[in-house]
Structures are given as C-alpha cells and as structure tokens.
Amino acid sequence: MAAYSPSGPLKPMQFQRRVLGPKDVAIQLHYCGVCHSDIHTVRGDWGPIQYPQIVGHELAGEVVAVGSSVSRFLVGSRVGVGTMVDSCRHCSECEAGHENYCLNGNTQAYGSKDRDGSITQGGYSTFVVVDEDFVIHIPDVIDLAEAGPLLCAGITVYSPLRRWGVSPGKKVAIIGLGGLGHLAVKFAKAMGAEVTVFTTSPEKTQDAKRFGAANVAINKDGADFSAFKHAFDFALDTVPYRHDLNRFVPLLKRDATYCRVGVGKTVDTVDVGQMSLVLYRNAIAGSNTGGIRETQDMVEFCALNHIKPEIEKIPMTGINEAWSRVVDKKARYRFVIELKG
Helix, strand or coil: CEECCCCCCCECCCCCCCCCCCCEEEEEEEEEECCHHHHHHHCCCCCCCCCCECCCCCEEEEEEEECCCCCCCCCCCEEEECCEEECCCCCHHHHCCCHHHCCCCCEECCCCECCCCCECCCCCCCEEEEEHHHCEECCCCCCHHHHHHHHCHHHHHHHHHHHCCCCCCCEEEEECCCCCHHHHHHHHHHCCCEEEEEECCHHHHHHHHHHCCCEEEECCCCCCCHHHCCCEEEEEECCCCCCCHHHCHHHEEEEEEEEECCCCCCCCCCCCCHHHHHHCCCEEEECCCCCHHHHHHHHHHHHHHCCCCCEEEEEHHHHHHHHHHHHCCCCCCEEEEECCC
8 A cells, every 4th residue: 555645545556576685584464553654754744755655664474485595584484574674784873783773874664765776665565575684573472463563663662761771660751642652651561660641632541551550640731740740760752743841841850861752743843941951950862763683672571571552453445544543643552454365
C-alpha cells in the first residue's frame, strides 16, 4: 500500500525488491505496525519525500531465503525489522553499537536513499530483503503480531528509560498514553519504578493503571499538578504534538531529566522557561530509537517480563481508516496490518 501524494489515500502498488545479496535475508512479512511517523512522513511534516512511497517500519515475519554469507538466520527463523536497514558501519557511533546515531546518516526502512541510489520502501508490503546485521530475532514466546510495534515504539521508549537509569525506587512520569506511552508504562513498571501517567484522555485512566501506573493525572488547561511538585526522578514525554512543557519541568527533582521522544511537525517549537531549569539544575533531552544490539536486548526483556503492546489487527485495505483514527487519537494502542495470506 503506497502513498502517491501527501494527502491522497494509500493505494496498492506492485514493485520488485532487490536481488538477494550474500548477506541479505529475504523475509515474508506477516505483520507491520502502524506508526504515527508513517503519517508524518507521507504528509511531508518532516520534509519533502519522493512518491510513490511505501512506509512502515515495524516489520515481523519469517525468513524464506538467506544469502550465501548469512550466519545468524535460517530459513524459517522468526524475525523483525525496525526503523533502520543499514548504516555506514565504521563511524564511532556505529562501532559503539549506536547505528541510530550514525554520523554519516543511517538508512531508514523507508524514505532513505539506499546504496544503489534507490529509495527504500517500507513494510506496508508482503516481502522485504534486508542485510542480516539489521534483522532482529523474535523469541518464540512473543506473538509475531505483537512483535512489530516493539521495534519502533518499544525501543524508542526503552532506550531512554535505560539511559537515564530507571530502576527500583525511582519515580517516573510518562506524558502521553498512546502507541509509545503505553509501552513506556509497562517498561518502567517492569524496571521497578513507580509510574505516574499524564494524559489528556480521562477515558484512558483504567488502561493506564492496568498497564502498571500507580497514579494518573489528567492533563488539561488549569490542571493542578502541585501534588507532584519535585516528585520525579525522570520524565518521558511521548507526545508528538506541540504542548506546554513548563507545567511539567517543575515536577522534576533536582538534577532530573525531562526527555522527549514524540516528534510532530518540524515547524512546532516549544519554549521552556529558563528559570524552571536553573532552579533545580534540570535538563531537557531527546532520544532517538536505539541501536541493533539494544533493540535485541529490549525484545529479550519483553520476552522475560511478558511485555507486549496492545494491538488491533487490520487488513491491508483498512490502512486509510486506521490512519484517520491515529490522527484522531482513537488508536488503542497500536494498529497492526495483517499481511499473512
């Protein structure tokens, strides 16, 4: 299902993947998660793209062929592919296992220029060919339908929670309870933290508690958050829309960090009062998915702790309606395209 313009519906497209190379893995896709990033990309929110464009970077399926030099996968292996399909491999970030921060720019699963000059096409499709170094093993205890969302939404929140030391005894604020936020709650809870969710949707209160939140605060104009003043060791903001951060920074303890992972339109900017940061030596940070090793670690963490995304399966023909529901904040909590068959 490809986008042919920034605003028109996605439509079927026949196309050919590249010939299997020595280190390539050919994957029959069974499922692909629907990420808000897909919508932002197609609509040009992050800059112009080349059409037609197939999006989707939460892929899960089964290996059906391997190149002559492949050593990590066999035909029949359960695998996934996330946001990246290549990187330079030799910069300091790649050598450290942080391909997502490749200094020469990694190759994204869609909308990137590949080594042969073609534009990468994503997972709203039935088949993909990917270098084995960017393929993730999916443990048998994880349902393939639930694996895809872990490879973007999951790693996007797991990485900063690990980076800023979320652990038993910590108090963590999760701002936004959508595709990213609901997994952030589950991860932080499994890491031993006390979790408080801030959401604009009162109807999500019971879900937040079911996912592991100890407290839920409704984020609306005039809301009183004084009960949480200087309460949190870390805050993770998953909201992809412009919103007021000044109401949250005073909720941080001294030296605590407020990390943003939600990205909306690039024209959206947010001012943060300098005094709020100065008074308690707080920091505003950002985080961008995770490297391949960290992504594999995250998947293993999910298998060990029985963590899975809340999904709703849709047929490929249901993608346009699903996009409308994502924009209207009606997803609960990740749509997954069912491609098998």
